[in-house]
Each structure stands twice: as structure tokens, then as C-alpha cells.
Amino acid sequence: MRRRRAVFVGLVLALLATAVCSLCVGALQIPPADVWAALIGQAGEARYESVLWNLRIPRMLLGFMVGGALAAAGGLMQGLFRNPLADPALIGASSGGALGAVFVIVMAGTFFPDLPLLSDLRILPLASFAGALIVTWLVQRLAATGGYTAVATLLLVGVAVNALTGAMIGFATYLADDAQLRTLSFWTLGSLGAADWQVVSLAAPFCLALIFLAPIWATVLNALALGEAEAGHLGFRVERTKAILIVLTAAGVGASVAFTGIILFVGLVVPHLIRAMIGPDHRWLLPGSALLGAILLVLSDTLARTIVSPAELPIGILTAGFGAPFFLYMLLRQRRKALWT
Amino acid sequence: MIRAEGLSFRVGEISLVESAHMGVTKGEVVALLGPNGAGKSTLLKLLCGQLSPNEGQVFFENKPLAEWEPRELARRRAVLPQSSTVPFDFTALEIVLLGRSPHGDASRCEDMAREAMAQTECAHLAERIVTSLSGGEMQRVQLARVLVQIDWAVERSPRCLMLDEPISNLDPGHQHGALRVAAKLAEKGVGVLVVLHDLNLAAQYADRLLLMKQGRIVVEGTPAEVITEEQIGAVFDIRVKVIRNPTCDAPAVFVESSV
Numbered sequence: 371m372r373r374r375r376a377v378f379v380g381l382v383l384a385l386l387a388t389a390v391c392s393l394c395v396g397a398l399q400i401p402p403a404d405v406w407a408a409l410i411g412q413a414g415e416a417r418y419e420s421v422l423w424n425l426r427i428p429r430m431l432l433g434f435m436v437g438g439a440l441a442a443a444g445g446l447m448q449g450l451f452r453n454p455l456a457d458p459a460l461i462g463a464s465s466g467g468a469l470g471a472v473f474v475i476v477m478a479g480t481f482f483p484d485l486p487l488l489s490d491l492r493i494l495p496l497a498s499f500a501g502a503l504i505v506t507w508l509v510q511r512l513a514a515t516g517g518y519t520a521v522a523t524l525l526l527v528g529v530a531v532n533a534l535t536g537a538m539i540g541f542a543t544y545l546a547d548d549a550q551l552r553t554l555s556f557w558t559l560g561s562l563g564a565a566d567w568q569v570v571s572l573a574a575p576f577c578l579a580l581i582f583l584a585p586i587w588a589t590v591l592n593a594l595a596l597g598e599a600e601a602g603h604l605g606f607r608v609e610r611t612k613a614i615l616i617v618l619t620a621a622g623v624g625a626s627v628a629f630t631g632i633i634l635f636v637g638l639v640v641p642h643l644i645r646a647m648i649g650p651d652h653r654w655l656l657p658g659s660a661l662l663g664a665i666l667l668v669l670s671d672t673l674a675r676t677i678v679s680p681a682e683l684p685i686g687i688l689t690a691g692f693g694a695p696f697f698l699y700m701l702l703r704q705r706r707k708a709l710w711t
Numbered sequence: 712m713i714r715a716e717g718l719s720f721r722v723g724e725i726s727l728v729e730s731a732h733m734g735v736t737k738g739e740v741v742a743l744l745g746p747n748g749a750g751k752s753t754l755l756k757l758l759c760g761q762l763s764p765n766e767g768q769v770f771f772e773n774k775p776l777a778e779w780e781p782r783e784l785a786r787r788r789a790v791l792p793q794s795s796t797v798p799f800d801f802t803a804l805e806i807v808l809l810g811r812s813p814h815g816d817a818s819r820c821e822d823m824a825r826e827a828m829a830q831t832e833c834a835h836l837a838e839r840i841v842t843s844l845s846g847g848e849m850q851r852v853q854l855a856r857v858l859v860q861i862d863w864a865v866e867r868s869p870r871c872l873m874l875d876e877p878i879s880n881l882d883p884g885h886q887h888g889a890l891r892v893a894a895k896l897a898e899k900g901v902g903v904l905v906v907l908h909d910l911n912l913a914a915q916y917a918d919r920l921l922l923m924k925q926g927r928i929v930v931e932g933t934p935a936e937v938i939t940e941e942q943i944g945a946v947f948d949i950r951v952k953v954i955r956n957p958t959c960d961a962p963a964v965f966v967e968s969s970v
Binding site: 448449452453454589592593595596597599600602603604605606607645649650651 | 761781782783784785786788789790792797799800801802805809810813856860
């Protein structure tokens with residue numbers, strides 16, 4: 371109990387520190403005092419104000435939301451599929467989202483250049499939400515039989531959808547000109563570079579819905595750890611809850627992917643770190659994961675845009691660089707626990 | 712309390728349960744017995760609503776199962792399926808407290824959970840991580856979970872417990888301990904239905920036995936009526952001798968080694 375409180379206080383403090391750090395650091399270094407001055411509208415230098423309000427603040431907000439949504443989605447999926455290896459990117463939900471978004475972009479650019487609806491930025495999160503929803507639902511149908519989710523099927527569906535997305539993005543690459551090529555790498559490696567206030571406002575309802583509504587079903591997720599039938603015998607409407615949670619996950623993951631591309635492994639790693647700190651109770655796991663996910667993603671982004679400054683590293687390179695070895699380590703541990711059958 | 716009328720369940724051409732009529736009343740322990748594949752677990756799943764019958768209907772307190780609000784039902788009726796794995800590192804105490812979720816008071820029930828764990832002889836495991844427990848230890852923890860679900864129910868009225876092979880992984884001492892817990896619940900008015908394999912344990916602790924074979928309930932009655940050399944021999948395809956259990960007033964079965 372005390373430990374849990376300490377962890378949450380620590381996470382909130384870390385979130386604040388991360389915010390300060392991400393606002394100060396970059397191609398243009400801004401001293402913390404000037405950040406504060408700019409925030410209350412008394413910036414010493416006009417360019418500080420411009421960089422902060424037009425670039426860094428929306429980018430930080432998008433990072434917090436996307437990191438929080440991806441990590442919460444990971445924790446939620448792991449509970450829903452009763453499997454600690456589930457992750458939005460690994461099971462293909464992220465790819466499905468990207469597929470939806472790229473599909474719309476390719477359609478818009480190639481076949482219907484005059485149709486205003488398709489090129490509207492607002493259509494992207496919806497297309498991507500639909501893609502993520504279809505894949506998550508499919509995975510759920512294919513991999514879950516009799517209240518038990520087969521890991522192999524879970525990951526194989528991910529492989530298939532990832533391949534399909536690869537082909538689709540390849541097709542788009544084939545059609546794209548040089549300038550568009552660079553932006554397409556965005557989908558596979560992820561970047562917060564597209565952040566502006568419009569993107570933030572479009573992503574917010576989806577991401578925040580996932581982050582703040584998911585904990586409502588935390589007790590059902592706890593009961594699901596016993597098994598689907600068991601959760602039903604405890605009086606929960608399991609099928610209905612599953613449907614709601616799949617829609618919520620797809621919303622958060624879809625909107626994240628639509629504006630930041632596929633960012634791997636955040637959803638897998640973060641819930642495990644939180645479980646190691648405060649245990650598997652979803653009432654604390656989901657908000658804790660959202661906090662840590664937000665922190666880690668904004669920190670990675672700050673790192674990604676400073677280590678090769680003034681250029682930017684795609685953020686997916688960093689998250690995959692840390693996440694993939696962690697995933698391998700988990701596979702080794704899982705094999706010993708024989709959850710693989 | 713629970714009543715099944717003409718239950719049939721088929722998968723394709725194969726009939727797993729065939730026109731089963733049965734009931735469990737207040738305060739009795741009913742044991743469901745039969746050879747492997749006789750349909751015991753399927754019948755239990757039909758009775759608790761996990762499977763829907765092709766024909767027939769299940770009533771709890773004279774109301775069809777489907778008309779019960781799930782949470783209302785869960786406050787009165789607990790079901791313990793055959794053992795399943797828990798994928799996350801919950802402590803045993805947290806697992807037991809999940810039994811309070813239909814009552815919504817888990818945060819205030821730690822003492823109750825520990826008492827239930829003491830009854831099922833697993834109080835010393837309370838802080839252990841469940842993924843590290845043995846099969847038998849886990850079964851006692853799960854039994855404590857269904858115990859807190861109904862033994863301390865707000866509505867003291869009709870309550871029912873269904874157990875599917877709850878003692879399959881337990882040593883003899885804990886087998887008797889678990890069945891004593893079930894019998895004690897029955898004394899408090901709970902209707903208990905339990906799937907068992909051990910005829911002698913069933914004879915010792917159950918008030919009524921149901922023998923199943925090939926999807927049908929073939930014999931029903933008190934242990935003395937059901938456990939006879941002819942009936943047990945016919946249902947299980949074995950030759951047996953039945954004597955009086957010297958420790959209590961119940962029949963005891965011994966199987967001949969050569970058929």
C-alpha cells in the first residue's frame with residue numbers, strides 16, 4: 371500500500387521533470403527560467419515563445435498522450451488476452467491502424483486527388499481506428515478459443531498483418547516521389563515530428579478515452595486472470611466487457627498510429643515494469659502504465675531529437691532498440707513457465 | 712434450489728448429455744460420479760450456465776438461469792471449474808479476495824479471506840505468488856475463493872456451490888479437509904454439487920449420489936442405495952466388493968485386481 375503510493379508519487383514527479391526537460395532541451399536550448407516566463411506570457415525572447423508554443427508544447431503533449439495510450443493499451447490487452455506477451459504492435463493492431471491510414475493516404479493521393487474528404491487530416495485517426503479495430507477483433511476471434519488465448523496464434527496473426535502492412539507501405543513507397551519517401555518511413559519507425567495543435571486536438575479524444583476510461587473495467591480484468599468462465603461466475607458480463615475494451619484499445623492505438631506511426635514495444639515493456647514495481651492489480655497497473663508510458667515516450671523523443679541534432683532520429687529506433695532485447699528476455703522466461711502450449 | 716429439466720447437449724452427432732433430470736436442494740451435498748467421458752463436467756457446465764443446452768432448461772430458485780442478473784446470481788452461487796492457470800503474479804490473498812467482487816467489498820474483507828484460507832488449510836500461503844504454488848496448493852486457494860464468495864453472502868438465503876473435481880490434486884488429508892468444508896457449508900443451508908472420482912469419499916461426505924454413464928444419469932439415491940456391487944460394477948465396468956466403512960456409517964468400495 372505504502373509502496374504503491376510511493377511509486378505513484380515518484381511517477382508524477384518524474385512526469386513533471388520529463389516535461390521540463392523536454393521543453394528545455396533541443397536544437398535551441400531554453401533555460402528553465404525562460405520556459406516558465408514563456409508559459410506565463412512574459413518571454414524574454416520572442417523566438418523562445420514561438421519554439422515553445424508552436425513546436426515543443428504540442429509535441430510534448432502528443433508524446434504524453436501517445437505514450438500513455440500505448441502503455442495502457444498494452445496492459446489492457448495483456449489482461450484481456452490473459453497473456454503477458456500481448457502488445458498492440460506485436461499482435462498487429464498498430465499495423466492495422468497504419469494500414470488504415472496509409473490506405474487512405476494512397477487512395478487520396480493516387481486515385482482521388484480531388485476528393486477533399488480523403489485528404490482531410492481528420493479522416494486519418496478514424497481510418498486508423500477502423501484498421502486497428504478490425505485487426506484486434508480478428509486476433510480475438512482467431513486466437514481465443516474457450517476462454518483461452520493461444521500465444522502462437524496471437525503472434526502469427528501479428529506476423530500476417532505486419533506483412534500486409536509492409537506490402538501496402540511498399541506499394542505506397544513505389545508510387546511516392548522523393549519528398550514523400552521520407553515521410554513514409556514515419557509509419558514504420560514512428561516519429562512525434564508531425565505534432566502541432568491540430569494533431570494534438572485530433573488525437574486527444576481517442577487517447578484520453580483509453581487512458582481515463584480503461585481503469586473502469588480494472589476489476590473485470592483482475593477477475594479475467596482466473597479465466598473467462600471464472601470471471602463470468604463472479605458475475606461479470608465478460609463478452610460485453612471484452613467488446614468495450616477492444617474498441618477502447620483500438621481507439622487509443624489507432625489514433626496514436628495515425629499521427630506518430632508505429633512505435634514498437636512501449637505497450638509490451640511498460641506494463642511489465644509497473645507489475646514488477648506494484649504488482650498485477652489492474653486498478654493500479656493501468657494508470658501506472660499510462661504514467662510511465664508517457665514519461666518514457668517523451669524522454670525517448672527528447673533523446674531522439676537531440677543526439678543527432680539538428681537532424682532527428684525516428685523514435686521507433688530507440689524504443690525497438692530497448693524493447694526488442696527485453697522481449698527476448700521475456701520469451702526465455704515464459705518458456706520456463708510453459709505458457710506456450 | 713437448482714433444478715434441471717430434460718437437459719441435452721450435443722456436439723455435432725455426439726450426445727454428451729442426454730435428457731438429464733436432476734436437482735440439488737438446500738443443505739445437501741450431491742456428488743456427481745461416473746467414468747471418464749460420462750458427461751459429468753459437461754452437466755456441471757450446463758447447470759452453471761457456462762454452456763447452453765440444446766434442449767431443456769436449468770432453474771435456480773425456480774427462475775430460469777438466463778433470467779438472473781449475473782451479479783445477483785454470483786452473490787448466491789459460486790462455481791469452481793477444474794483448475795486453470797493464472798497468467799500474472801497475484802498473491803494467493805488477492806486471488807481469494809476476487810471472490811468478493813460480486814459483493815463489491817473486497818477492500819474490507821481481508822480478515823474474512825484469511826479465515827476462509829484457514830478453513831481450506833492454506834492460510835500460510837496468503838502472501839505467496841500464485842504462479843509459484845503447486846496444483847494442490849492452488850486448489851485450496853481457489854476453494855477459499857469460492858468460500859468467501861458465498862459463505863459470507865449478504866443474503867443468507869438460498870446459496871449454492873458447484874465444484875468440478877475440487878480435490879483432484881490434493882493429498883488424502885487435504886481431500887478430507889476440503890470435503891469437510893463442503894459438508895459444513897451444507898449444514899449452513901448451502902446446496903453443494905460436487906464432481907468426484909473417489910467413490911469412498913463420495914459415500915462418506917455426500918447425502919445423495921448421481922451416477923452418470925454415456926451422458927445419462929443412470930442411478931440416483933443415497934450412498935447406500937447407489938453403491939452396490941451390481942450398479943458400480945455395471946457403470947464402471949469393473950468387479951467390486953462393497954463393505955461397510957469401519958470409520959463411519961457409509962459403504963466402501965474395493966475393486967478386484969483381476970477382471
